[in-house]
Amino acid sequence: MGIDAAALLLDVTLAATVVALGWRCVITADRFETVAVFIGISLVMAIAWTRLEAPDLALAEAALGAGLNGALLLAAWAETRGIEDGPAERRIAGPALLAATTMAVAGAGLAPLVGAEAGLAAEIAARLDQTGVSYPVTAVLVDFRALDTLLELCVLLAALAATWQLGAARPLLRGKLYGPVFVAYVRIALPLLVVLAAALLWRGATSPGGAFQAGATLAAAGVLLLLVNPAGRVPALSWAYRICASLGVLAFLGLGTGVTAVTGRFLDWPLSHAGALVLVAETAATVAIATTLALLVVGGRPVAQRGRVGKRH
Amino acid sequence: MTSAGFVIYATAGVALIGAGAFGLARARDALRRIVAINVAALGVLTTMVALAARGGGEADPVTHAMVLTGLVVSASATALALALVRRMAHLRGEEDADGHDG
Numbered sequence: 300m301g302i303d304a305a306a307l308l309l310d311v312t313l314a315a316t317v318v319a320l321g322w323r324c325v326i327t328a329d330r331f332e333t334v335a336v337f338i339g340i341s342l343v344m345a346i347a348w349t350r351l352e353a354p355d356l357a358l359a360e361a362a363l364g365a366g367l368n369g370a371l372l373l374a375a376w377a378e379t380r381g382i383e384d385g386p387a388e389r390r391i392a393g394p395a396l397l398a399a400t401t402m403a404v405a406g407a408g409l410a411p412l413v414g415a416e417a418g419l420a421a422e423i424a425a426r427l428d429q430t431g432v433s434y435p436v437t438a439v440l441v442d443f444r445a446l447d448t449l450l451e452l453c454v455l456l457a458a459l460a461a462t463w464q465l466g467a468a469r470p471l472l473r474g475k476l477y478g479p480v481f482v483a484y485v486r487i488a489l490p491l492l493v494v495l496a497a498a499l500l501w502r503g504a505t506s507p508g509g510a511f512q513a514g515a516t517l518a519a520a521g522v523l524l525l526l527v528n529p530a531g532r533v534p535a536l537s538w539a540y541r542i543c544a545s546l547g548v549l550a551f552l553g554l555g556t557g558v559t560a561v562t563g564r565f566l567d568w569p570l571s572h573a574g575a576l577v578l579v580a581e582t583a584a585t586v587a588i589a590t591t592l593a594l595l596v597v598g599g600r601p602v603a604q605r606g607r608v609g610k611r612h
Numbered sequence: 613m614t615s616a617g618f619v620i621y622a623t624a625g626v627a628l629i630g631a632g633a634f635g636l637a638r639a640r641d642a643l644r645r646i647v648a649i650n651v652a653a654l655g656v657l658t659t660m661v662a663l664a665a666r667g668g669g670e671a672d673p674v675t676h677a678m679v680l681t682g683l684v685v686s687a688s689a690t691a692l693a694l695a696l697v698r699r700m701a702h703l704r705g706e707e708d709a710d711g712h713d714g
Contacts, residue, residue: 307616307620310617310620310621310693311620313618313681314621314623314624315624317624317658318624318627318628318631321627321628321631321632321651321654321655322627322634323633324635324647324648324651325631325632325634325638325639325644325647325648325651326634326635329642329665330643333643333644333647334643334647337650337651337653340651340654344654344658347621347624348658348661350621351617351621351661351662351664351665351671352665352670352671353664353665353671353676353679354665355660355680356661356679356680356683357680359683359684360657360683361681362614363684363687364650364683364687367687367691368650368690368691371691371694372643372646372647372694374698374700375643375646375694375697375698378697378698378701379642379643379697379707386678387644387662389649390637393637393638394634394635394636394638395634396629397633397634397636397637398631398633398634398637399630401629401630401633402626402629402633405625405626405629405630405659406626409622409626409663412663412666413615413618413619414615415665415708416667416669418663418664418674418675419672419673419674420667420669420670420672421673422672423674424670427643435670435673436673436676436680437617437675438675439673439674439675440677440680440681443674444674444677447677448681451681451684451685453685454688455685455688456687456689457695458689458691459688460693461692462691462692464696465695465696465699466659466699469698469702479712483636494645506679509680511681511683511684512680512681514684515684517685519628526650529614529641531618536648551625565683570713576638576648583659588684591688592684592687592688592691595688595691595692595695596691598695598698599695600689603692
């Protein structure tokens with residue numbers, strides 16, 4: 300009883316904090332506060348998700364929402380400082396009406412689900428032995444809904460291709476934002492993150508983890524590396540980037556087409572080799588996700604940094 | 613997670629979706645709009661994570677897989693949007709510089 304009450308208090312506090320931060324984030328007149336509060340929401344959200352039995356999702360959210368997007372938002376804020384689009388934001392009635400309508404529709408849609416039977420956990424558990432893995436989320440991602448994962452890797456690749464069309468990468472940060480403590484921290488954290496990503500990938504077959512979580516962790520390591528780099532410099536565009544970024548799509552397409560010779564269906568892994576095939580596909584996806592996300596943070600085509608960049612203009 | 617937990621976090625998710633919609637309709641500034649959309653996206657994802665856990669037993673793996681996919685896709689879409697914002701700021705800066713020179 301005491302524990303239940305404490306858990307309830309914790310849940311209510313976490314939920315209320317997230318909501319208060321969310322509204323603060325969109326209401327404040329200070330653009331920096333908007334960005335800073337958003338990073339805070341992502342972190343509190345990660346804690347909330349661990350309460351909802353989703354520790355691996357929480358890890359991905361902390362790496363992507365707070366880490367990756369946080370770095371990008373801060374860079375975009377720094378670059379657009381002093382620029383305000385249009386007149387001051389005084390509108391209240393229209394946005395409030397939209398918010399109320401959206402919440403009413405979402406609430407009405409969710410209300411019937413209170414107390415309803417939960418999703419597909421039982422069905423997935425019953426068919427787990429038809430896949431090469433024993434962790435249900437990984438089974439869904441690389442087996443039952445492998446096509447979704449392939450298309451999602453395509454989306455990542457498209458986002459990177461579009462970003463590269465916007466011209467050469469410019470340094471993420473102007474000047475040095477960090478001291479010796481940060482550099483020492485990165486020296487310790489970087490190898491740990493790489494080991495953590497490898498562990499997440501390997502354990503994803505049997506327990507929380509997998510390509511997405513490992514990719515997000517590895518991408519966050521890449522961002523750290525970018526931040527200790529004085530001018531945010533990266534080696535010039537080479538085939539290595541292109542190969543790593545498209546490795547996931549290539550592996551899913553190649554292996555997926557290859558197994559049609561055995562099973563007759565695209566992306567339907569033959570049971571005898573499912574474990575190995577899934578591991579190869581997942582490793583390729585991890586490399587692709589990490590490379591693509593880290594390159595998205597670079598924010599343009601990496602060019603050789605000799606003197607000034609921006610030859611095109 | 614009991615149904616009380618589901619109600620608490622789903623309500624928070626819906627409130628975040630509302631905050632995102634409010635911010636999106638109110639903001640004129642591109643950076644704020646991107647943040648507002650992301651607040652709404654977090655609301656949707658939180659609602660889904662709460663939905664996945666509502667059974668009390670093992671969480672629904674299909675919903676978790678969708679949330680993971682959603683996280684990565686929204687992170688990449690946000691990165692592209694922010695690259696556009698940075699590019700716009702850069703071009704505007706060049707325009708201003710040209711104006712001063714001429």
